[in-house]
Amino acid sequence: xxxxxxxxxxxxxxxxxxxxxxxxxxxxxxxxxxxxxxxxxxxxxxxxxxxxxxxxxxxxxxxxxxxxxxxxxxxxxxxxxxxxxxxxxxxxxxxxxxxxxxxxxxxxxxxxxxxxxxxxxxxxxxxxxxxxxxxxxxxxxxxxxxxxxxxxxxxxxxxxxxxxxxxxxxxxxxxxxxxxxxxxxxxxxxxxxxxxxxxxxxxxxxxxxxxx
Amino acid sequence: xxxxxxxxxxxxxxxxxxxxxxxxxxxxxxxxxxxxxxxxxxxxxxxxxxxxxxxxxxxxxxxxxxxxxxxxxxxxxxxxxxxxxxxxxxxxxxxxxxxxxxxxxxxxxxxxxxxxxxxxxxxxxxxxxxxxxxxxxxxxxxxxxxxxxxxxxxxxxxxxxxxxxxxxxxxxxxxxxxxxxxxxxxxxxxxxxxxxxxxxxxxxxxxxxxxx
DNA sequence: GCGTAAACGGACCGCGCGGTCAACTTGTTA
DNA sequence: TAACAAGTTGACCGCGCGGTCCGTTTACGC
Numbered sequence: 001x002x003x004x005x006x007x008x009x010x011x012x013x014x015x016x017x018x019x020x021x022x023x024x025x026x027x028x029x030x031x032x033x034x035x036x037x038x039x040x041x042x043x044x045x046x047x048x049x050x051x052x053x054x055x056x057x058x059x060x061x062x063x064x065x066x067x068x069x070x071x072x073x074x075x076x077x078x079x080x081x082x083x084x085x086x087x088x089x090x091x092x093x094x095x096x097x098x099x100x101x102x103x104x105x106x107x108x109x110x111x112x113x114x115x116x117x118x119x120x121x122x123x124x125x126x127x128x129x130x131x132x133x134x135x136x137x138x139x140x141x142x143x144x145x146x147x148x149x150x151x152x153x154x155x156x157x158x159x160x161x162x163x164x165x166x167x168x169x170x171x172x173x174x175x176x177x178x179x180x181x182x183x184x185x186x187x188x189x190x191x192x193x194x195x196x197x198x199x200x201x202x203x204x205x206x207x208x209x210x211x212x
Numbered sequence: 213x214x215x216x217x218x219x220x221x222x223x224x225x226x227x228x229x230x231x232x233x234x235x236x237x238x239x240x241x242x243x244x245x246x247x248x249x250x251x252x253x254x255x256x257x258x259x260x261x262x263x264x265x266x267x268x269x270x271x272x273x274x275x276x277x278x279x280x281x282x283x284x285x286x287x288x289x290x291x292x293x294x295x296x297x298x299x300x301x302x303x304x305x306x307x308x309x310x311x312x313x314x315x316x317x318x319x320x321x322x323x324x325x326x327x328x329x330x331x332x333x334x335x336x337x338x339x340x341x342x343x344x345x346x347x348x349x350x351x352x353x354x355x356x357x358x359x360x361x362x363x364x365x366x367x368x369x370x371x372x373x374x375x376x377x378x379x380x381x382x383x384x385x386x387x388x389x390x391x392x393x394x395x396x397x398x399x400x401x402x403x404x405x406x407x408x409x410x411x412x413x414x415x416x417x418x419x420x421x422x423x424x
Numbered sequence: 425g426c427g428t429a430a431a432c433g434g435a436c437c438g439c440g441c442g443g444t445c446a447a448c449t450t451g452t453t454a
Numbered sequence: 455t456a457a458c459a460a461g462t463t464g465a466c467c468g469c470g471c472g473g474t475c476c477g478t479t480t481a482c483g484c
Contacts, residue, residue, distance in 0.1 A: 008451055011461060032244075035442065045463040050443065108375060145390070152372045153387065159371055160364045163320060164408050173404045175365065178357070181401055182394025189393055192385045196376050220481055223431060247472065257433030262473065425484100432479070439471085449462070454455105 015052050018042045023063050027102055031060075061114040064106050068120045071095055075127035085140025088131045088150070089180055095154040096172050125151060142188040146195045153179055227264050230254045235275050239314055243272070273326040276318050280332045283307055287339035297352025300343045300362070301392055307366040308384050337363060354400040358407045365391055 007015065021042035025033040035056050039046045053059040074094055081087035107121065129147030136143050156179060157172040164171065181187070219227065233254035237245040247268055251258045265271040286306055293299035319333065341359030348355050368391060369384040376383065393399070 008460060010451070014461085032441090034440080036440085046442095047444080047463050048461075051461070054443090056442065105375070149386075149390070152375055153390070156368045156372055160368055163364055167408065168405065170405050171408060174361075174407065177401065177403050178361070178365070178394045179391060180394070181399050182390045182392070184399040184401075187393050187396040187398030187400070189389065189396075191389050193380065193382055195386065196379065196383060220430060222481065226431085244471090246470080248470085251433090258472095259433050259474080260431075263431070263433095266473090268472065427484090428482095430479105430481080433475105433477100435475090437472105437474075441469085441471090442467105444467075445463105445465090447463090447465105449460105451460080452458090454457100 011052075014042070014044050014048060018044060018049060018052060018059075019062060019066070022059050023066070023102075026060065026063060026106070031105070035059075058114070060106065061117050064102070065114060065117045065120055067098075067102055068107065068117065068124055070098075072120055072124035072127055075124060075131060079127055079130045079134065083140075084131070084134035084138040088135040088141065091128070091131055092150070092154050092176060092180065093173070096157040096176050128154075139185065141183050142185040144188070144191055145183060148196050150183075152196075153183075223264075226254070226256050226260060230256060230261060230264060230271075231274060231278070234271050235278070235314075238272065238275060238318070243318070247271075270326070272318065273329050276314070277326060277329045277332055279310075279314055280319065280329065280336055282310075284332055284336035284339055287336060287343060291339055291342045291346065295352075296343070296346035296350040300347040300353065303340070303343055304362065304366050304388060304392065305385070308369040308388050340366075351397065353395050354397040356400070356403055357395060360408050362395070364408070365395075 018038070022033075022038045025038045025041055029037070035049055036046055038059070039049050042049075049059065053062060071094065075091050078087040078091050081090075125147065128151055132141065132145070132147045132150050135141040136145075157175040160175050161167045161172045230250070234245075234250045237250045237253055241249070247261055248258055250271070251261045254261075261271065265274060283306065287303050290299040290303050293302075337359065340363055344353065344357070344359045344362050347353040348357075369387040372387050373379045373384045
């Protein structure tokens with residue numbers, strides 16, 4: 001393991017503007033944002049990008065790590081909220097809202113390149129499962145769902161909204177409300193089939209359908 | 213307008229196997245399935261592909277047209293079903309199930325290249341709106357949603373499922389049930405903000421965020 | 425059968441991508 | 455301030471893509 005000496009001042013500056021640019025560019029153009037565009041937006045040369053991150057995937061992983069870490073922290077805090085139902089809703093709102101269009105596909109794509117990322121993902125997932133369990137115990141959420149269902153559903157609102165031309169910035173809230181109503185116990189109808197067993201480990205690159 | 217003389221026998225055969233291959237390849241690899249792969253799967257040369265469809269987008273549009281047309285016909289038939297609530301659910305099942313992973317993004321991508329496609333889309337959308345209205349009048353669906361909501365939500369199940377490694381082939385039914393429960397009147401909570409006004413016209417290519 | 429237009433196919437083109445490299449600049453430190 | 459390691463950069467590489475082109479093959483009307 002390499003000891004990480006402190007970065008030179010300009011390098012640190014470049015690195016952070018690179019991460020910001022990458023975040024925006026990925027959000028705007030999805031996974032096929034080009035490294036050249038990211039570099040241009042960051043105001044640095046393309047070679048510099050690859051000095052900081054050996055691979056485009058590593059850059060993506062760093063961006064995703066920020067988001068996942070942030071969400072995991074929030075989720076963890078919310079596990080001690082007084083109203084478990086409201087806490088789960090608040091978490092889902094945060095997930096849908098802030099990672100607008102930086103959805104699970106990025107987590108899947110970033111894959112296993114980064115050990116810190118998989119650790120953050122695990123923290124996020126266990127916190128979500130705790131949120132769901134507490135919400136169920138409080139009777140705010142139907143008993144026949146599991147944490148993984150919420151994990152899978154939480155980015156559906158922003159995905160759904162991505163189909164409409166110039167969506168009002170809050171449109172995702174509409175679909176989150178609709179989906180959350182489906183999670184409530186009141187109108188629940190029996191679900192067909194079992195829940196998904198273990199989606200905690202994202203697909204390894206080699207086994208994905210569209211693997212390169 | 214060119215008069216369409218009948219195709220030569222081999223050409224017709226090639227065209228249909230090309231369409232089949234394209235459908236499978238798009239389903240497997242998404243929008244960036246390569247024309248070369250499609251040609252190989254169809255057992256024809258790459259040049260032949262471009263003889264039948266001047267552009268990759270035109271090929272995509274032809275594939276999407278098939279699906280949309282099929283769905284539109286089904287939706288139209290279901291508008292006369294005896295149980296409007298069950299009819300809407302059946303339609304959403306068909307949409308989620310058969311166009312597994314050939315979702316609205318394809319419709320968006322195929323854009324306006326094909327007049328027949330936009331006509332089929334319009335037929336589909338109006339039929340869906342009718343299904344929703346009938347289901348609401350029957351009290352099977354909450355009154356504060358609109359046809360466009362269903363249009364946007366109907367492909368969410370298969371998208372959500374696409375995140376899990378080797379999903380059981382019926383897993384999408386679980387999420388469709390969940391979402392449909394959210395559409396029922398029983399547990400409905402007020403929705404924030406208005407519905408989306410006019411998403412009937414997909415984004416023109418020039419205005420899309422990830423436009424090429 | 426035969427002539428011909430229609431259909432075919434694969435070599436080929438230009439492009440933009442992710443990634444490399446060696447010459448150059450700059451922050452740091454003694 | 456001098457010297458050097460750390461950092462930067464843009465030209466460059468190989469690749470695979472969508473799309474073209476033209477010599478060849480093939481189905482079909484007579």
